Amino acid sequence: MCRKVGENVRARMNRLGRNIWQARYIYLLLIPGLLYFIIFHYVPMNGVVLSFKKFNARLGIWGSQFVGWANFERIFRTPDALNAIRNTFEINLSRLVFQFPAAIILALLLNEMRGTRFKRIYQTVYTFPHFLSWVVVSSILSNFLASDGLINSVLVRMGGSRINFLADTALFRPLLYLTHNWKEMGWDSIIYMATITSIDPTLYEAATVDGAGRLQQVFHVTLPGILSTIVILFILQVGRIMNAGFEQIFYMQNAAVKKVSDVLDTYIYTITFKATPNYGFSAAVGLFKSVINLVMLVIANFTVKKASGSGLFV
Amino acid sequence: MTKTMKQPKSRLKQATGWDMLIFILLTLLTLIIFLPFYNAVVISLETNRAYALNPVSLYPVEFTLRNYEHLISKGQIGIGYKNTVFITFMGTALSMFSMLAMSYAFSRRHYPGKKLFFVMxxxxxxxxxxxxxxxxxxxNLGMINTTWAIVLYSGISAYNVIILKNGFEQTPAELEEAAKIDGANDLVIFLRIELPLQGALIATFTLFTAxxxxNEWFWSTLLINSGSKMPLQVVLKAIVAESAALEDVSTGEAGADAFAQGxxxxxxxxxxxxxMCLYPFLQKYFVKGVLVGSVKM
Known part of the structure; x- marks a missing residue:
């Protein structure tokens, strides 16, 4: 009996060994990617213990003193951190309202436009800014909106007064959504354009026969045709609620608008790379963000799976 | 897209009012996106004097290349170019190879550990x-202030690996079996059979990775602090932020042609x-890139 089990185990081990040997080149191909994920993602994940410690550079992550939940409690006692959390949610919810529909509207307009040549030229212009970095885009737009920039010069010529667009707390957030649309709406509209292409043309013919006007066709044929794409992209966007567009805000931010513009990412950046950083606290804010992110993503993925029958990742 | 262009033929006859409105709206949008670029070009080619007199002009009133000359003579931008070209070439090559190899491995039949690695x-x-x-x-790795940190870190993404894996899964299994019978191993199959079949997907991902x-900026700012290693985006950010330092360009030599904004x-x-040079190629792969990349996290 015992011998038999032993033989079984040995046979299975042999088979496993053979399988592994057979796949040896596959493992070889996996190595660079796996090394990358281990070194740059998994090892840093151990660093989350930092959030429960009072970091001491001399003692390192593991040697530093354990302080329990103290760093997290501090988040909720720090007005700046709370402000950043609130801003993150507010800005992202507003992005859903002011940015998300822009690409859909643009796709519908482009689809209704006549004249293939213009359409192609226009689309070329709309999509271009997507490939530029925020450093470039914000430089170009700040030049345009600066107090001695083109917009203000025109305003003054027309008898108006200069507006300091970039340092006005009331204007900063609308400007955030507008500049994001300026850069990304053309690109974001492509997926809707592509989906519209796949709508059955006979639906339009049937609608015309039924006497539907152009506007009615948009609302009763085109929109329903891209609805599932809209829903999936919307859920995804909700899943990314904690990522408020760090680079854009970082470039456009200045001292005058800090209060309304500071989000979690910029806050972490500021407290980490200032004169006296507290790595333990920074890591705690980071972990707080990561955890909410994780929950939102899992919910988003689950919802999309329910809605479309297949998950986004697997 | 051709389908939508042909399909509303029945609608071609009527409704010029809507057409005008749509045309005007989209033309306005085109101008709004185009003008800031154009304005930037004009300013970069303008002299200080002309800009001071009239910041709103549709063309450079006094055309000059002095702004560019001054910028290039300072050397920073050249160093930035050198570093970014290195980062882009090395990074794109390395991460494309790693991602392709990994996604091919994940597309193969079951082998011990596959699921674990994938979930990981x-x-x-x-x-x-x-x-x-x-x-x-x-x-800890001693990679602070090295361009290699950027090369190794910022190109690989799990999402891209999944998309590429889906691409590999679509090649017919018979091809692979035939090669196996001819005695080819997995490495040979990957390099000789599978890779050449993925041309379009590889082109798309190479362009977007490049x-x-x-455009990588964030980790470069965090990790690179010596001027000689800064990539272009960091240099640009420094130049744009350095306005105070640049102001004396115009005040230094009275009436000099170069000026800070220029x-x-x-x-x-x-x-x-x-x-801009890459844009026509990017455009060729737009739709593919969007369809596979739009849900990128």
Missing amino acids: MLFTMFFSGGMIPTYLQFK VGYW IKMAAVMLTMVPI
């Missing part, structure tokens, strides 16, 4: 250690040029 990769899409632990890891490297816009232009 997947998890990185949902959770990350965060900025500080990652920064400390670079510190643009990503070219130099800044010249820097923006020089950073943009390679992307």
Whole structure:
């Protein structure tokens, strides 16, 4: 009996060994990617213990003193951190309202436009800014909106007064959504354009026969045709609620608008790379963000799976 | 897209009112996107004097290349170019190879550990250690202030691996079996049979990865602090932020042609040029890139 089990185990081990040997080149191909994920993602994940410690550079992550939940409690006692959390949610919810529909509207307009040549030229212009970095885009737009920039010069010529667009707390957030649309709406509209292409043309013919006007066709044929794409992209966007567009805000931010513009990412950046950083606290804010992110993503993925029958990742 | 263009034929006859409105709206939008670029070009080619007299002009009143000359003579931008070209080429090559190899491996039939490795990769899409632990890891590896940190870190993404894996899964299994019978091993199959079949997908991802490297800024700012190693985007950011330091360009030599705003816009232009050159190719792969990349996390 015992011998038999032993033989079984040995046979299975042999088979496993053979399988592994057979796949040896596959493992070889996996190595660079796996090394990358281990070194740059998994090892840093151990660093989350930092959030429960009072970091001491001399003692390192593991040697530093354990302080329990103290760093997290501090988040909720720090007005700046709370402000950043609130801003993150507010800005992202507003992005859903002011940015998300822009690409859909643009796709519908482009689809209704006549004249293939213009359409192609226009689309070329709309999509271009997507490939530029925020450093470039914000430089170009700040030049345009600066107090001695083109917009203000025109305003003054027309008898108006200069507006300091970039340092006005009331204007900063609308400007955030507008500049994001300026850069990304053309690109974001492509997926809707592509989906519209796949709508059955006979639906339009049937609608015309039924006497539907152009506007009615948009609302009763085109929109329903891209609805599932809209829903999936919307859920995804909700899943990314904690990522408020760090680079854009970082470039456009200045001292005058800090209060309304500071989000979690910029806050972490500021407290980490200032004169006296507290790595333990920074890591705690980071972990707080990561955890909410994780929950939102899992919910988003689950919802999309329910809605479309297949998950986004697997 | 051709289908939608042909399909509303029945609608071609009527409704010029809507057409005018749509045309006007879209033309306005085109102008709104185009003008800031154009304005930047004009300023970069303008002299200080002409700009001071009239900041709103549709063309450079006194055409000059002095802004560009001044910028290039300072050397920073050249160093930035050199570093970014290195980062982009090395980074794109290395991460494309790693991602292709990994996605091919994940597309193969079952072998011990496949599921574990895959889930391991997947998890990185949902959770990350965060900025500080990652920064400390670079510190431990002695990679602070090296361009290699950017090369190795910023190109690979689990999401791209999944898309590429789906691409590999679509090649017919018979091809592979035939090659196996001829005695080819997995490595040969990957390099000789599978890779050549994925041309379009590889082109798409190579272009988008390269643009990503070219535009990478965040980790470069965090990790690179010596001027000789700064990539272009960091240099540009420094030039744009350095307005105070640049102001004395115009005040220094009275009436000099170069001026701060002109130099800044010249820097923006020089950073943009390679992307503009790449744009026609990018455009060719737009729809593919969007369809596979739109849900990128």
